[in-house]
Amino acid sequence: MSAHPDAIAAEVVTGLEVAVAAFADDGTFVFVNDAYHELFSASNPCVGSNIHVVFDYAPNATFFDALLATIADGESRVVRNHSRDHGRVYDNVVSRRPTCTVVEVRDVTDLVREAEMRGRLDEARRLTWSRASSYFLVVDVVGQHVTASDDLWKFWPVEELEAIVKDGTVLEGINNPTSYADPWIGLESASDGRVARAIAEVYSSGLEQQHRTVVPISPNDVRHLDVEWLPWIVDGVIRGAIMVGHDVTSQVLAEQREQLTAASMKHLLDRLPVTLWQVAPAQQTAWPLFPDRREVPDPLWGRPAPLATTFAFLSGESIGRLRAVVAGLGTGGQQSLTVSSADEERWLNLTVTLVEPESGGVDAQILVVASDVTDEVAEAETDRRMDHATHVMRFAQGVAHDFGNVAQVIGGYAELLAHNQEPLVVEQASVRLRSAALRAVDVSRRIAEIARVQQVVNGPVDLSELLMAQVSTLRDEFDPAVHLTLTTQPNLVAFAEALNVSSAVENLCLNAAEAMQNSGHINVDVSSIVDRGREYVQVSVSDDGPGIPPEVLDRVFDPFVTGRPTLGTGLGLYLIQEYLYSVGGQVTADNTDQGAVFRMRFQAARDGQSRIPGRPPRRGGEGAS
Amino acid sequence: MPGASPSTVLVVDDDDDVRALVVLYLQLGGFDVREAATVDDGLEALAVTGPDVVVTDLNFGADSADRLVRHCLEIGQPVLLMTASVETRDLSPELRSSVRILRKPFTLEELTEAVAQAQAPDVGRGT
Numbered sequence: 001m002s003a004h005p006d007a008i009a010a011e012v013v014t015g016l017e018v019a020v021a022a023f024a025d026d027g028t029f030v031f032v033n034d035a036y037h038e039l040f041s042a043s044n045p046c047v048g049s050n051i052h053v054v055f056d057y058a059p060n061a062t063f064f065d066a067l068l069a070t071i072a073d074g075e076s077r078v079v080r081n082h083s084r085d086h087g088r089v090y091d092n093v094v095s096r097r098p099t100c101t102v103v104e105v106r107d108v109t110d111l112v113r114e115a116e117m118r119g120r121l122d123e124a125r126r127l128t129w130s131r132a133s134s135y136f137l138v139v140d141v142v143g144q145h146v147t148a149s150d151d152l153w154k155f156w157p158v159e160e161l162e163a164i165v166k167d168g169t170v171l172e173g174i175n176n177p178t179s180y181a182d183p184w185i186g187l188e189s190a191s192d193g194r195v196a197r198a199i200a201e202v203y204s205s206g207l208e209q210q211h212r213t214v215v216p217i218s219p220n221d222v223r224h225l226d227v228e229w230l231p232w233i234v235d236g237v238i239r240g241a242i243m244v245g246h247d248v249t250s251q252v253l254a255e256q257r258e259q260l261t262a263a264s265m266k267h268l269l270d271r272l273p274v275t276l277w278q279v280a281p282a283q284q285t286a287w288p289l290f291p292d293r294r295e296v297p298d299p300l301w302g303r304p305a306p307l308a309t310t311f312a313f314l315s316g317e318s319i320g321r322l323r324a325v326v327a328g329l330g331t332g333g334q335q336s337l338t339v340s341s342a343d344e345e346r347w348l349n350l351t352v353t354l355v356e357p358e359s360g361g362v363d364a365q366i367l368v369v370a371s372d373v374t375d376e377v378a379e380a381e382t383d384r385r386m387d388h389a390t391h392v393m394r395f396a397q398g399v400a401h402d403f404g405n406v407a408q409v410i411g412g413y414a415e416l417l418a419h420n421q422e423p424l425v426v427e428q429a430s431v432r433l434r435s436a437a438l439r440a441v442d443v444s445r446r447i448a449e450i451a452r453v454q455q456v457v458n459g460p461v462d463l464s465e466l467l468m469a470q471v472s473t474l475r476d477e478f479d480p481a482v483h484l485t486l487t488t489q490p491n492l493v494a495f496a497e498a499l500n501v502s503s504a505v506e507n508l509c510l511n512a513a514e515a516m517q518n519s520g521h522i523n524v525d526v527s528s529i530v531d532r533g534r535e536y537v538q539v540s541v542s543d544d545g546p547g548i549p550p551e552v553l554d555r556v557f558d559p560f561v562t563g564r565p566t567l568g569t570g571l572g573l574y575l576i577q578e579y580l581y582s583v584g585g586q587v588t589a590d591n592t593d594q595g596a597v598f599r600m601r602f603q604a605a606r607d608g609q610s611r612i613p614g615r616p617p618r619r620g621g622e623g624a625s
Numbered sequence: 626m627p628g629a630s631p632s633t634v635l636v637v638d639d640d641d642d643v644r645a646l647v648v649l650y651l652q653l654g655g656f657d658v659r660e661a662a663t664v665d666d667g668l669e670a671l672a673v674t675g676p677d678v679v680v681t682d683l684n685f686g687a688d689s690a691d692r693l694v695r696h697c698l699e700i701g702q703p704v705l706l707m708t709a710s711v712e713t714r715d716l717s718p719e720l721r722s723s724v725r726i727l728r729k730p731f732t733l734e735e736l737t738e739a740v741a742q743a744q745a746p747d748v749g750r751g752t
Contacts, residue, residue, distance in 0.1 A: 401684040404709015404729045405643045411730040412646045420653065428649060432642045439642075 460605035481519040488526035494537035494602035508541040516545035535604035542597035635676040637667030683708035
C-alpha cells in the first residue's frame with residue numbers, strides 16, 4: 001500500500017452505500033476505507049461513517065489497467081460486476097482525474113434483481129406473445145437438459161410461467177422435468193450441437209447476451225425455430241439460459257420460395273436441376289428429355305424412368321420459351337404450352353411444376369411433364385382441312401345454285417318474251433331481269449373477295465387497340481337504341497390483318513343490330529385464351545337479340561345461307577370463316593341465354609414472332625422454317 | 626302441256642325472281658297457282674290448298690326444303706324438285722327415286738311437262 005496520499009482524491013455520492021477505492025498514478029490500487037480513511041475525512045467531510053466495506057471481490061490491477069486504458073482524462077464510466085461470494089451486484093463508477101482515478105462502488109443488487117425480473121418477464125412475454133407460434137424453456141448451464149429447479153421458481157414464479165408459456169404441453173412438461181426434457185434433447189441432437197454452443201456462449205460471455213439462430217428440429221419434421229437466448233442469472237451468477245423459440249417455419253419457407261422466383265429462377269434453370277419428362281399418355285410411360293442429368297424417380301408412376309436420347313428434341317427457341325414460362329411461375333405453379341423441335345416438328349403439352357425445396361435448402365426441382373400431343377394436333381388439323389374442303393365444296397354448290405337461278409331467270413324471260421309480249425309479261429321480265437343482272441354482279445364480286453382474303457399479309461396486330469378504335473367509330477353509325485360496348489385488356493397481339501378483322505367485326509355487329517331490330521345491347525369482347533396448349537386472342541361479338549334460329553345454327557357459316565330472306569347473298573359469315581381459316585384461326589356461333597354470340601379466334605403472336613406458326617406438323621422434316 | 630286442267634300447283638321457293646318466273650310460267654300454262662316464300666308458309670298453304678303438285682327448290686337457302694319434301698312424301702303429295710346444282714349425289718336414294726327432279730335452266734315446256742308427269746301416279750326419274 002504505497003500510494004502517496006497527495007496523489008489521491010475522492011468523490012463521494014451520498015444516499016447509496018458507497019465504497020471508495022483509489023488508484024495512484026502508478027496503478028496501485030488502495031482501499032480508501034482502510035488506509036486513507038483519515039485523509040478522506042479531512043478533505044471531504046461528506047465521507048464518513050456510513051461507508052462500509054463491500055468491495056470484497058478482489059479485483060486486481062490487471063482488471064483496472066485494462067479498464068483505465070479505455071477511459072480518457074476527465075471521463076467517467078460505469079462498469080457492472082458481480083460478487084462471487086455474496087451474490088451482490090455492483091456498479092463501479094470509474095472516473096479519471098488529472099492526478100488520480102476514483103472508483104465509486106455502488107451496491108445495486110436489489111435494483112438489478114428487480115429490474116432483471118421485470119425486464120425478463122416483460123421480454124419473455126413480448127417474445128412469446130408477439131408471434132403466432134412460440135416455445136419457451138429454460139436450460140441449465142450444463143447445456144444439456146432443462147432443469148425446473150427451485151432456483152428457477154424463485155425467479156420465475158409458477159403463475160408467471162403459466163402466463164408466459166402458451167403451449168399447454170410444454171407447460172405440463174415444466175411441471176414434470178423428465179418429460180419436459182425429452183423433446184428438447186431431440187432438438188439438441190438434431191440441431192447439431194448448436195444449442196449447447198449457444199448456451200456455452202451465453203455462459204462464457206459473462207454479460208447479457210441474446211443469441212439468435214435457426215434450428216431445424218428434425219429431418220422428418222422440418223420446423224424452423226428462431227431462438228433467442230437470455231441469460232438466466234441467479235444471485236448475479238449465470239445459471240443457465242432462457243430459450244425462447246419461435247416457430248418461423250412458414251416464414252422461412254416463404255423466404256425460400258421468394259428466392260426461387262423471378263431473377264433467381266434463371267440462375268436455377270441454368271444450373272438445371274430441371275428434369276424434363278416426355279410422356280406418352282397412352283402407354284403411361286415417361287422418360288427424361290435430358291438424360292445427361294441425374295436420374296430421378298419417375299414422378300408420375302414412382303418407378304425409375306427409362307432413359308431415352310431425346311435431348312435434341314427441343315429446339316433452342318422452345319427451351320427459351322420454356323424457361324420464360326418457368327421464370328414466371330411460383331412454387332407449385334403449373335402452365336401448359338406447346339413447343340416444337342428443330343429436327344422434327346412435334347407438339348408437346350408441357351406442364352411445368354416447381355417442386356417444394358428440400359428441408360432448409362433452395363434447391364427446388366423444376367419438373368416439366370411433357371405430353372406429346374402431335375397426333376391430336378395433326379388430327380385437329382386434318383379435321384380443319386376437311387372442314388375447309390367441305391366448305392369450299394358447299395361454296396361451289398352455292399355459287400352454282402345462285403348462277404343457276406340467274407340463268408333460269410334470264411333464259412326463262414327470254415323464252416317468254418320471244419312468244420309473248422303482253423304488258424304483264426314485259427313488265428315483270430323487265431323487273432326480274434334487272435334483278436338477276438345485279439345478283440350476278442354481286443356474286444362475282446363476293447367470289448373475288450374470297451380470293452383476296454386468302455392473299456392478305458397477316459402480321460401481328462394488337463386487336464385490343466384496333467377494336468377500341470373501331471367500336472367507338474361503329475357506335476356512331478348505329479341507332480341510338482343500340483348500345484355497343486367493348487371489353488378488353490391491353491396488348492392482345494395476334495396474327496391478323498386489320499382490315500379483315502375490322503370488316504368481320506363490323507359485319508357481325510351489323511348482323512346483331514339487325515337481329516335485335518336496332519334496339520338492344522351488343523358487346524365486343526377481346527380476351528386471351530388457351531385451348532389445347534395453344535394461345536389465342538378471341539374476339540367475341542354477343543348480343544341480347546332473339547338468337548340464331550336453331551335450324552340455321554349449324555349451317556350459319558355455309559355460303560348462301562341467311563337467316564333473313566331479304567338481305568344479302570349470305571356470303572358475309574362464310575367470308576369471315578374463310579378469312580379465319582386463312583390465318584389459322586376459327587369462328588364459332590352459339591346461342592346464349594341472352595342472345596347470340598360469335599367467337600373469332602386468332603393465333604396469339606409472341607414477342608419477336610413474325611410469322612404464323614406452321615399449322616400442319618411435319619414429321620421428320622428438315623426443320624422449322 | 627298440262628295433262629288435266631285446271632290443276633292446282635303450289636310453288637315454294639325463297640328466291641323471289643325464280644318463284645315469280647315459275648308462277649308466271651305455270652299461269653301461262655293454264656295452272657291454278659299458289660305460292661309461298663318459306664317452308665313454313667309452304668306447309669300451311671299445302672294444308673289449306675291441297676294442290677295437285679308442289680314445286681320447290683332443292684337448295685332452299687337458310688331453311689331446308691327437305692322438311693317440306695319429306696312431309697309431301699309422307700302424305701303422298703306429288704312433288705317436283707327444281708335444282709341448279711350439277712350434282713344430285715347429296716340426295717338420299719330414297720328421295721331420288723321418289724320425286725321428280727327438274728334441272729335449271731328449264732323451258733316453259735319442260736316445266737309444264739314435268740308438273741304433269743309429277744302429277745301422274747308412276748313417278749319417273751328426273752330429266
